[in-house]
Amino acid sequence: MLEIRNLHKKYGRFNAVNDLNLSIKEGEIFGFVGPNGAGKSTTMKIICGLLPATSGEVSVDGVDALRHNNKIKEKIGYMPDFFGVYDDLKVDEYLDFYASIYKIKEANKRKTISDLLELVDLGHKRDAYVDNLSRGMKQRLCLARSLIHNPRLLILDEPASGLDPRARVEMKAILKNLKDMGKTILISSHILSELAEMCTSIGVIDNGKIVISGTVSEIMQQIYSKKLIKIKVNDKLEEAVLILKEFPFIEKITTGENLIQAGFDGGDEDMSRVLNALVTRAIPVATFAQLDGNLEDVFMKVTKGGEER
Amino acid sequence: MIINPVLLKEIKVKMRSWKAVGIIGGYLFVLAAVALFITYANSVDMYSSTINPQFSIGAYTGIAVIQFILILFIAPALTAGAVAGERERQTLDLLLCTNLAPRSIVIGKLLASMSHILILIIASVPMFSIVFLYGGISIVEISQLFGFYIVTAIMAGSIGIFFSTYVKRTIAATVLTYALGIFMCFGTIFIAVFYLRIFYNFDYQNYFPLFYINPLAGFSSLLTEQFGGQYGGILNMIPGLYMVNNGATKGMAPWLINTYVNIAISVIMLFLAAMKINPVRGSLFSFLKKR
Ligand SMILES: Nc1ncnc2c1ncn2[C@@H]1O[C@H](COP(=O)(O)OP(=O)(O)O)[C@@H](O)[C@H]1O
Numbered sequence: 001m002l003e004i005r006n007l008h009k010k011y012g013r014f015n016a017v018n019d020l021n022l023s024i025k026e027g028e029i030f031g032f033v034g035p036n037g038a039g040k041s042t043t044m045k046i047i048c049g050l051l052p053a054t055s056g057e058v059s060v061d062g063v064d065a066l067r068h069n070n071k072i073k074e075k076i077g078y079m080p081d082f083f084g085v086y087d088d089l090k091v092d093e094y095l096d097f098y099a100s101i102y103k104i105k106e107a108n109k110r111k112t113i114s115d116l117l118e119l120v121d122l123g124h125k126r127d128a129y130v131d132n133l134s135r136g137m138k139q140r141l142c143l144a145r146s147l148i149h150n151p152r153l154l155i156l157d158e159p160a161s162g163l164d165p166r167a168r169v170e171m172k173a174i175l176k177n178l179k180d181m182g183k184t185i186l187i188s189s190h191i192l193s194e195l196a197e198m199c200t201s202i203g204v205i206d207n208g209k210i211v212i213s214g215t216v217s218e219i220m221q222q223i224y225s226k227k228l229i230k231i232k233v234n235d236k237l238e239e240a241v242l243i244l245k246e247f248p249f250i251e252k253i254t255t256g257e258n259l260i261q262a263g264f265d266g267g268d269e270d271m272s273r274v275l276n277a278l279v280t281r282a283i284p285v286a287t288f289a290q291l292d293g294n295l296e297d298v299f300m301k302v303t304k305g306g307e308e309r
Numbered sequence: 310m311i312i313n314p315v316l317l318k319e320i321k322v323k324m325r326s327w328k329a330v331g332i333i334g335g336y337l338f339v340l341a342a343v344a345l346f347i348t349y350a351n352s353v354d355m356y357s358s359t360i361n362p363q364f365s366i367g368a369y370t371g372i373a374v375i376q377f378i379l380i381l382f383i384a385p386a387l388t389a390g391a392v393a394g395e396r397e398r399q400t401l402d403l404l405l406c407t408n409l410a411p412r413s414i415v416i417g418k419l420l421a422s423m424s425h426i427l428i429l430i431i432a433s434v435p436m437f438s439i440v441f442l443y444g445g446i447s448i449v450e451i452s453q454l455f456g457f458y459i460v461t462a463i464m465a466g467s468i469g470i471f472f473s474t475y476v477k478r479t480i481a482a483t484v485l486t487y488a489l490g491i492f493m494c495f496g497t498i499f500i501a502v503f504y505l506r507i508f509y510n511f512d513y514q515n516y517f518p519l520f521y522i523n524p525l526a527g528f529s530s531l532l533t534e535q536f537g538g539q540y541g542g543i544l545n546m547i548p549g550l551y552m553v554n555n556g557a558t559k560g561m562a563p564w565l566i567n568t569y570v571n572i573a574i575s576v577i578m579l580f581l582a583a584m585k586i587n588p589v590r591g592s593l594f595s596f597l598k599k600r
């Protein structure tokens with residue numbers, strides 16, 4: 001659906017996007033994660049034809065987006081990170097305006113707008129002036145606007161940024177709906193955990209480059225070739241550590257208060273052997289768990305922030 | 310044909326606001342005040358049934374001049390913020406990412422402002438019809454006048470749109486538009502005076518070419534042609550501002566050439582504006598191809 005090859009964007013001498021490659025298949029929800037200034041918005045604007053690329057190729061649904069950007073605009077729904085609204089329009093007039101831009105027939109317009117307002121939960125605000133909506137509502141309205149021409153590819157630039165937790169949850173629910181509707185979505189954020197649960201794939205971008213990309217579980221494996229286990233004991237911490245050290249597949253043991261963390265490079269049977277050993281030697285084990293690597297840790301590890309840790 | 314959606318939206322919004330009512334009201338007030346002043350100045354009995362062409366030509370000229378000046382003032386103000394305002398409000402990208410062609414955005418913005426001017430002109434029709442009733446003015450003259458108004462407004466509006474796309478802030482675009490307007494209206498006169506004095510010593514028997522971009526010159530030429538030289542007197546002190554009746558110009562009347570030049574300026578300005586707001590504009594050639 002979306003294919004980016006060797007994309008470069010220079011602002012003067014500064015490389016905002018530096019040889020970026022990306023591929024998103026139909027129906028995928030691709031999380032575009034990176035710290036502020038990584039080049040997410042720049043990349044998205046280039047895809048939408050709002051910014052010229054310095055070099056590289058972008059194709060949307062098989063169409064060369066850089067050369068024929070008027071042909072791909074129908075296919076893309078874009079929601080910018082920062083946007084404004086017309087202060088003197090009502091909610092349904094606002095959507096009506098964009099609907100008429102896309103030449104949606106008068107007969108279908110009413111229904112399309114109603115359906116969209118329903119989808120973003122703004123049905124009750126139809127007659128309110130756009131300017132009087134809360135930030136979260138404006139954000140949802142802008143999302144509805146980006147959907148008005150029923151695009152197959154959605155490009156959402158930090159749709160949850162600046163929202164309070166409640167509004168974030170609402171936004172997430174809507175995105176889940178869109179996912180079920182079969183839209184292909186490219187969504188960005190500078191917070192990885194925000195995207196992890198809802199995305200099928202993730203690409204981490206830093207300094208204009210994709211550092212790592214793949215399905216969520218692929219990324220986890222790539223970063224943690226070994227699993228992590230976490231053991232909480234009520235007592236006898238040192239004794240437990242000694243026992244653990246007897247196993248060759250356990251390494252890098254770290255301890256906290258009544259807490260042990262260790263790298264673990266074995267199968268499920270090995271895991272039960274460890275637990276068995278601890279229990280038979282009367283260690284009061286409170287919890288024994290395998291950790292899914294923390295996504296934020298992954299993020300920090302692959303972007304610059306991780307190097308300092 | 311589908312009506313330009315930008316135009317449609319702007320009209321809806323503008324006509325709803327009190328600002329529009331205020332502008333039309335204020336505008337009519339100024340025109341009416343001028344008409345009354347002329348009436349008293351001519352000490353004409355408005356209720357007498359005698360036909361008085363002298364009065365009607367005076368009133369016509371007065372209203373026409375004031376209205377022209379008002380239009381020259383208002384047209385740039387309406388358009389200078391058209392695109393820069395969208396940029397400031399962060400709504401421009403939302404327009405540009407749709408399949409709306411850049412030229413549609415530019416033309417929609419211009420037409421929206423022009424519809425405003427058109428309303429002002431239409432609002433003044435009753436006043437002209439009173440003048441009309443006194444005789445001496447024909448429908449042809451009023452049509453020429455309104456035509457010249459509209460073309461001048463489009464020209465001034467296009468310059469506003471042009472600066473609105475090339476400059477980021479509305480304020481800067483407005484200042485630049487008026488600056489260029491002042492140059493066209495008065496700068497050209499200064500150049501004409503100095504140039505003709507030095508090289509021709511006032512002996513220049515033609516319409517100075519720079520005046521083809523001067524709306525005031527074109528307008529004077531129009532009024533002079535309509536009513537003979539009687540209002541050309543003071544203007545003839547400006548060298549190079551020769552009206553059709555002076556017999557110095559052959560062929561087309563200067564105001565008609567001004568009209569064509571205005572149209573050409575508008576087309577060029579709008580073309581450049583549309584090219585500028587297209588974020589991924591390629592060469593001039595690729596832009597032509599897209600049209
Ligand atoms: N118009 C511009 N001119 C110069 N530099 C810019 C411009 N827009 C963005 N940048 C720079 O490009 C980099 C990438 O920006 P951006 O794509 O907005 O990052 P992100 O969306 O990932 O936070 C940043 O360092 C930013 O300062």
Ligand SMILES: [Mg+2]
Binds near residue numbers: 040157
């Ligand atoms: Mg950004």
